[in-house]
Amino acid sequence: MLYHLYEFGHAAMGPSRAAADTYKYLLRNPFNPLSRTTAARGTAAAIEVLERITRRYAKPEFGIKETLVGGTKASVEIETVWERPFCHLLHFKKQMSSAALERQPRLLIVAPMSGHYATLLRGTVEGMLPSHDVYITDWIDARIVPLSRGRFDLNDYIDYVIELCRLFEGDVHVMAVCQPSVPVLAAVSHMEATGDPHAPRSMVLMGGPIDTRINPTAVNALAEKRGLDWFRRTVITTVPWPNPGMGRRVYPGFLQLTGFMSMNLERHLNAHKELFLNLVQGDGDSVEKHKAFYDEYLSVMDLTAEFYLQTVDQVFIRHLLPKGEFEHRGVRVDPAAIRRAALLTIEGEKDDITGLGQCKAAHDLCVNIPEERRMHHVQPGVGHYGIFNGTRFQQEIVPLIGRFIARHDPASSARPRLAKVLRAFGLASLFASGRRAAHP
Numbered sequence: 493m494l495y496h497l498y499e500f501g502h503a504a505m506g507p508s509r510a511a512a513d514t515y516k517y518l519l520r521n522p523f524n525p526l527s528r529t530t531a532a533r534g535t536a537a538a539i540e541v542l543e544r545i546t547r548r549y550a551k552p553e554f555g556i557k558e559t560l561v562g563g564t565k566a567s568v569e570i571e572t573v574w575e576r577p578f579c580h581l582l583h584f585k586k587q588m589s590s591a592a593l594e595r596q597p598r599l600l601i602v603a604p605m606s607g608h609y610a611t612l613l614r615g616t617v618e619g620m621l622p623s624h625d626v627y628i629t630d631w632i633d634a635r636i637v638p639l640s641r642g643r644f645d646l647n648d649y650i651d652y653v654i655e656l657c658r659l660f661e662g663d664v665h666v667m668a669v670c671q672p673s674v675p676v677l678a679a680v681s682h683m684e685a686t687g688d689p690h691a692p693r694s695m696v697l698m699g700g701p702i703d704t705r706i707n708p709t710a711v712n713a714l715a716e717k718r719g720l721d722w723f724r725r726t727v728i729t730t731v732p733w734p735n736p737g738m739g740r741r742v743y744p745g746f747l748q749l750t751g752f753m754s755m756n757l758e759r760h761l762n763a764h765k766e767l768f769l770n771l772v773q774g775d776g777d778s779v780e781k782h783k784a785f786y787d788e789y790l791s792v793m794d795l796t797a798e799f800y801l802q803t804v805d806q807v808f809i810r811h812l813l814p815k816g817e818f819e820h821r822g823v824r825v826d827p828a829a830i831r832r833a834a835l836l837t838i839e840g841e842k843d844d845i846t847g848l849g850q851c852k853a854a855h856d857l858c859v860n861i862p863e864e865r866r867m868h869h870v871q872p873g874v875g876h877y878g879i880f881n882g883t884r885f886q887q888e889i890v891p892l893i894g895r896f897i898a899r900h901d902p903a904s905s906a907r908p909r910l911a912k913v914l915r916a917f918g919l920a921s922l923f924a925s926g927r928r929a930a931h932p
Contacts, residue, residue, distance in 0.1 A: 495729040498746055505546050506566075509760050512539045535740060537771035541764055544783075549791035551633070552611040559621045561588055572630075577641035577763075577837055578796075579652055581659075582610075594864040597901040598664040599624040600656060600692070604671040605631045605649065605799070607748035607792045614788075615881035624897070627664075629672075633745070633793035636736045645798040646675060646806065653679035654688075662690040664812060665897045669880050670846060671679045674702020674807050676826045677817060677854060685829035693850070694834035694865075694900045696893055699846045699879050701807055702854045703814035707847030714809035725805055729799045743800040747793030786836070814853055825858035834865040834900040838879055838889060845876040867896055903907075 519527060519530065519536040526532045558567050566586040574581035582657075599620055603610035611632045620626050629652070634644070653676055657664060668676040676695060683691040705710040727747050731737045763782065770778040812818040818825045835858055837851045852868050853859075869892055874884050 494747075495744055496611060498744070499732050502548060508710065509543050509546060512543045516540055516543070516663045518689075524918055526637045528739070533772045533774075539769050540771060541716065541768050543765065544767075544786070547790075549787060551609050551793070552788055554584075554611055554614055554617065556584060556614070556618060556621070559618070561622050564588075573627070575657070576652060576655075577629060577637055578632050578634070578644045578648070579778055580632065580657060582628050582630050584617060584626045584628075586621070586625075588914070591765065593625065595621060596625045597693075597897050598660055599626050599780075599897070600660065600664050600666045601626065601628040602666060602668045602672040602676055603629050603854065604651060604669055605795060607745060607795070608788070609633075609791060609793055612788060613880060615885065616667075616669065619886050622891070624665075631793070634740055634742045634796045635731050635744075635794040637740065638736050639739050643798055644796045644855060645726055646802040647821055648797065649675045650679045650682070653824070657683065657692050658688070658690040660690070660692075660743045662692065664692050665696065665901065667696040667698065667893070668700060669698045670700055670876070673697040673702060673851060673854070674803075674813055677702065677857075678820055680833050681825045681827045681829050682820055682823070685826055689859055691830075691840045692833055694836065694897060696836045696896070697851055697854055698838045699840060699843055699876055700837075700851045701846050702852075702857070704808050704847070705811055705851055706849040706853060707842055709847045712808060712847070715804055720801060720805045720809060724797075728801070731794065737794070741797035742794040744794050744796060748795075749790065762802050780807060814857065822843045827854070828859050830858050831860050833861070834896070835861050836867045836869070836893065836896045838869045838871065838893075840874040840876055840879040841870055841872050842875040842880070865900065867880060883898070 516536050516539045518524060519539075521527055524914045526534070539653075554570060556568050556570065560564050560566070569585045569587065571583050571585055573582050573583045594862055601613060601616060601620070603613050613628065617626055617628060637644075638875065647671075653666075653672075657679065657753060657823055666676055666680070677697065677700075680695055682688075701712075704715075708716075718726075727743050728741055729744060731740045731742055731744075763786075767779065767782045770782070806812045806818060810817075811826065813827075816824070816826070835854060837854050839846070839848055839851050841848065848870065855868060858866070869889075871879055871884060871889060874882070878884055879889065
């Protein structure tokens with residue numbers, strides 16, 4: 493019923509938004525003699541703010557057209573190379589020489605399924621793209637997945653990660669940003685415990701809730717205080733008609749957004765107040781920066797109820813992974829089984845979402861990874877968002893990740909030598925076809 497009321501309210505606001513747009517353009521029309529008055533600018537600004545806060549934001553585009561590789565521009569084409577009902581795998585294919593591409597390690601970025609789309613990691617992709625062959629999981633809004641495509645829970649998430657690692661035949665490094673740190677660690681643990689030869693070369697876990705008992709945040713406290721039944725009763729609802737996923741039980745995006753906004757309500761109110769003042773003053777740069785951020789921030793997706801509730805219960809309430817009680821398809825997950833994959837954990841000093849030490853806990857679980865194949869980094873002066881986006885990410889964290897991956901990617905140095913030998917014997921096409929055979 494809650495979702496139906498939301499849809500009704502959104503539809504009811506349609507005529508008002510249309511009228512607001514009409515008045516806004518009328519008040520800003522250069523042929524309108526009143527358009528330069530303070531009253532007209534203020535009214536137009538108020539109308540635009542109203543329209544923006546009542547709008548439903550569509551899924552953003554990555555919009556990455558090119559990157560710099562060794563100081564040279566390379567165009568980028570985004571292609572879908574793998575599809576499942578709840579996830580597509582995107583490849584940021586660079587147009588450059590095959591020899592240069594062979595020197596770049598493959599990087600699979602597992603985007604969080606926590607409300608926002610994978611485009612929230614646009615800055616992450618842009619940072620890693622110059623020196624890596626980048627892929628990213630593009631999770632699908634549960635609202636548009638028909639019931640006939642089946643369910644999706646935490647076990648399915650882990651299965652997807654395992655399947656993707658096998659797709660690359662182990663020639664890949666996996667980066668998990670926040671929420672996927674737990675399923676990625678579980679997937680790699682399962683693969684190594686079963687002797688799967690396609691386990692990734694390394695894991696980069698960034699701000700992940702591996703053990704939320706350590707330095708708990710407000711998010712962690714809420715989960716433990718409310719309990720699973722409260723979440724089931726309060727935030728789970730059914731997708732209404734005419735959405736393709738009608739009838740599916742979900743944790744809807746609009747409720748998630750309410751939670752996001754309430755955590756820093758004063759900051760968001762001030763940001764929209766600044767937007768109004770900048771619109772009145774004609775400060776175009778500040779207006780565009782605001783729009784760029786909130787077009788992304790206010791764009792949210794629905795999560796399946798089973799995935800959300802299972803994650804809240806096992807990760808945030810019962811802490812099964814650090815207790816050694818986490819299971820995947822009835823089999824206990826044992827991170828101590830990991831011996832081959834290297835491990836890098838990254839945390840933000842001021843992270844108020846995943847407390848300091850929660851991600852580092854992965855090292856306490858992965859006891860059989862040799863010391864020379866593990867590393868932990870705390871980034872000074874940044875919060876949760878700053879460990880995967882922003883200036884410090886680009887200038888300090890990206891080079892750190894690049895060096896770590898290069899150190900644990902022996903094939904990166906072997907590929908150019910092999911390619912050189914093959915070209916000398918006129919067999920370069922054989923090398924290229926071999927690379928493509930291992931390429932999804």
